[in-house]
Amino acid sequence: MSTQTNKPFAVVGERLPRYDGADKVTGKAIFGPDVALPGMLHGFILRSPHAHARLRSLDTSHAEALPGVYAVVTAADLPPAKSTDHRYARDNTFASDKVLYVGHAVAAVAARTPTLAEHAARLIEVEYDVLPAVTDVLEAMREDAPILHDEMRTHSLAGRGEAPSNVASHFQQLKGDPARGFAEADVIVEREFHTATVHQGYIESHAALATWSDDGAPFHGALTVYTTTQGSFAVRDHVAWLLDLPMSKVRVIPTEVGGAFGGKNASYLDVPAALLARKARRPVKITMPRPDVFLATGPSSGAVFRVKMGATRDGRITAAQAELFYAAGAYPGSPVGSGANVMLGPYAIPNGQVDGYDVVTNGPRVSSYRAPGGTPANFAAETVIDELAEKLGLDPIEFRLRNHAKEGDERVDGGTHGSIGGIEVLKATQACEHYNAPLEGPNRGRGVAHAYWGNWGARSSCTLSVNGDGTVSLVTSSVDLSGTRTTIAMQAAEALELPAERINPSVGDTDNTGYADVSAGSRTTYATGIAAIQAAEDVIAQMRARAAGLWGIPVESVSYANGVFFANADLRFTFAELAEQVTGAGGSVSSIANVDVGEWGAGFSTQIADVEVDPETGKVTLLRYTVVQDVGQAVHPTMVEGQMQGGATQGIGWALYEGYAYNDAGQMLNANFLDYKIPTALDVPLIETVIVEVPYPKHPYGVRGVGEPPILPPPAAIANAIYRATGVRPTHLPMTSAHLLEKMRVIGNR
């Protein structure tokens, strides 16, 4: 592990113990499925076995009659739809007229035990008129494809389409004159890529526990939901929206989260649990079985890409063109936009055109997965970049450096790059030991890939309260997925000029904290950190004023440094001494900072893969792997390395192992961890990390988002390594043995 560090900080940049560490190693940490309340019932959701069918009838009477069953709910228990988006969200909670994917919720039961609830749910009689299903994005675009939504027309620049279509929208990004750019090119590479749907694969399933206070008729009580989520306010707003409740009547208490990666931005069980709890007049908990997690929560989009790029003999990219087709699942909203925005992002491309299509298919409604939409797009773009470099006889990093974007350059997506460290990342890769180490032996190859990710800022809130003993309580509404309690508290400690152990951070709920957007988009350490720093600065200002009052001098005369307030040699208070004074008289000091951070620093990651491919079986073995990334300023280097290693490992899974397998009826064939294989400890080597720190100037400490960039390059880095090992360029994800053998045979027969 190497760190290129610039360290003017006392706390930031240290490898400190995590505040939540002891609870996590002793089993005391309370995750979603661990919450329980007295008198609690258990819920079970009945789901469609068909990928596409009309609901003819639904008879819940046998389930309701079973002793020990307290409530059965269906779409009929939800308030009517108010808009198209509302109807999609409502129908994705419980199907009303059609089921659109295997696993689509149809009804839910609350009973005394989980077993009884499941048994009762199986007594619900549902009659379906089964319809033809379509799961492949290109097939869904055909004119004769089964139509999921009769009223859907394609939205595009040309307006609204005439005929029903599964293409929800088509957008186009255009820069310069692509036709002229390709005419100027000496070399052109044009390829098509197909990538499978993959799942975030968090080990903790979804769980929600709902309970109502009984202060009147239904709809007048207040609802409390304990849930495992990336955003307590997002769940609150979703529940209030679907149940037509005032936001103030919904309290969402987030639990510890056992992995999310974008998959817990959306809400699945909160509304069904709330409906059941209201009808049963008792707390109801629902925990989702693992197969349902695959079938009915939001995975990534399966996608198809057509990419064309041209360059001059001296290695300048003259034009790029790409078409992106993303399967959205049952309702529109795939991440095709962010895929388009990032795929060409690292490079200064004078002429470009990108067309994106958001297409509904008979699968679960997709959700975010770490750098949403970016990983398969990066695979397509960076494979073509690699092939261009090869055709030009250039080193792949040298070719990327020659074309790299700089601050102020306009991208094909229309945005302009701010302060970025992409070139520094490529140079650090060029200089690192791995890139310069020999790789010998047959059937082995080394590949690289480079990626840009925009990151995010948005709304955060942080409250600091000074205690009488000089400790500081820190409460944020940002759910801690990965250690952000620690990284936020470290920034508060830095700003307060106090040791980190004097700060005690916790995650609050929607009734006792200010609003925060979901912990997503690599934004939490960055944006909630800014809120913490602002609250800390306000605490110091208040404390200085209080010291000035106690000393009877103007506030300007009071300074603060290294944990001491002082005016002269005699007038001195340590932070703790002043804290004791102010809480004893005049009221304690606290501060809440609410921010809406509109700018953020992009992230770049370059990765190196060494592979060996067995020519007989097509099995790919990763021999060595390195992640290089610009993180701005590493607040906690150990956790930053963990993000880089974990992100890359997910990308390795995407590259080699993971993918939804569907049959012709649209049924997923591998909805379990045996057949849907995520990487184990045996499948990955030690992942080396090189932290690059190009500080982002708009964060007080230079922080950039870290979590998402490392998932982007693995498929292309591994594909480019496979090419050097075998002479074939993979075009499909996952790059299974079967895919590689087929490619190798084609080459062999030529």
Added chain:
Amino acid sequence: MTSKTLVSTTINGEPVEFLCEPHQSLLECLRDVLGLTGTKEGCNDGNCGACSVLLDGQLVNSCLVLGVEIEGRAVTTVEGLADWRGLHPIQQAFLEADGFQCGFCTPGILIATKALLDREPNPTEAEIRAWLSGNLCRCTGYDKIVRAVQAAACCLNAASQEVNE
């Protein structure tokens, strides 16, 4: 519904009696009947290892064992690792090496590590990776976990040497 069975067993060194339904897994009994929620459910079909416990010292997925099967036997869960002296050296090593991220797979991995180090005090990296291949972790990429196991092995060996000297 079926009637319940009385099970007399030892959990984390203490004698325990509980009633369970014959179909209930050990995992359900631990979590829902006995309130020992440190043991986690990740898949409920034996493929993720989050529910790992020791049954008479042997590593098992508690979702694949019936509650009634532990009659007269001894179970160790994550709650049984620390004692009045403090954290178990394996827990301490994971804490110090930051051998986890979200912490959900951690109880199972701690238990699996104990089973490994009980039988092989000096595992190689390859042995650690092979042994832990039944415990899925989606956050870390496993590197920090492997290092934590190595650190725990060192610590336990140093402690046992002290005892021997």
